[in-house]
Amino acid sequence: MEASEASHQIIADLLEARTGQHLTESRRWRVNSALAGIFRQHGISNVDQLVCLLADPGSDALAQEVVEALLNNETYFFRDKPTFDQLPGEILPELAQRRRDVKRLSIWSAGCSTGQEVYSLAMLFAEQAERWQGWTIDIIGTDVSHRAIATARGGLYSQFEVQRGLGVTQMLRHFDETPRGWQVRGEVQDMVRFAQGNLLTAPHPSRLPFDLVLCRNVLLYFDRQVRHEAFERLSRAVMPDGFLMLGAGETVVGQTDRFVPTQRRASFFELAPAPVPAMARRIA
Incomplete structure (x- = not known):
């Protein structure tokens, strides 16, 4: 194995160890471009030199910089709108009916990136304030990236970012234009909270399971075994009658037996029924 190839493997192993993400051969082309800023900042010429620095004691901060640079934080407001439109159209009204006695909804966005979701x-x-008057709505977003969570907490986005997925009316209704960018207004920002955490290793972000969990375009970066572990953790995070929302094109079919597709709803899944014990089947 050539030195540069070995160095790329070390970088890939670092990313997987800290995030669970598998850097496939088809994605390794972006390593040099993703790390270009780190090269400039630290006066590094190539991946081989970077790996040498990472081998030194006390290089944890540099290792975290590398991981942060390699993470794909691609996101935008109301991403995959046809899928997102199912939330106010079907999913949230159904959950409202199921929780009408307690008037509380708990939602977790796992892998929330910079907060747009x-x-x-x-x-x-x-936008449906009257419909949800008297309800407690708890929305939490988590991501493995410290940098992404810091951006999410700040709620400040550039002109380019705020235009991705938002119409002019929504921009003016929910954001204030400032010299530094577009700031999420307080009434929206006060509804959410953010925490840094790894889906695979971090403690559960809430003491209670969630009515709705969004984990979109995260699992596709895991290999099959890690994806299986992620589904196991997600299954413990969803209420028995709650929903899991995956990204467009993602599925549980052939990936896990913990979830099953919902009827006529793309990208939404429910917990699979508990298996009937063999003794109960024989009695039946």
């Missing part, structure tokens, strides 16, 4: 959820509730 979480704020999109909050906007849905803000």
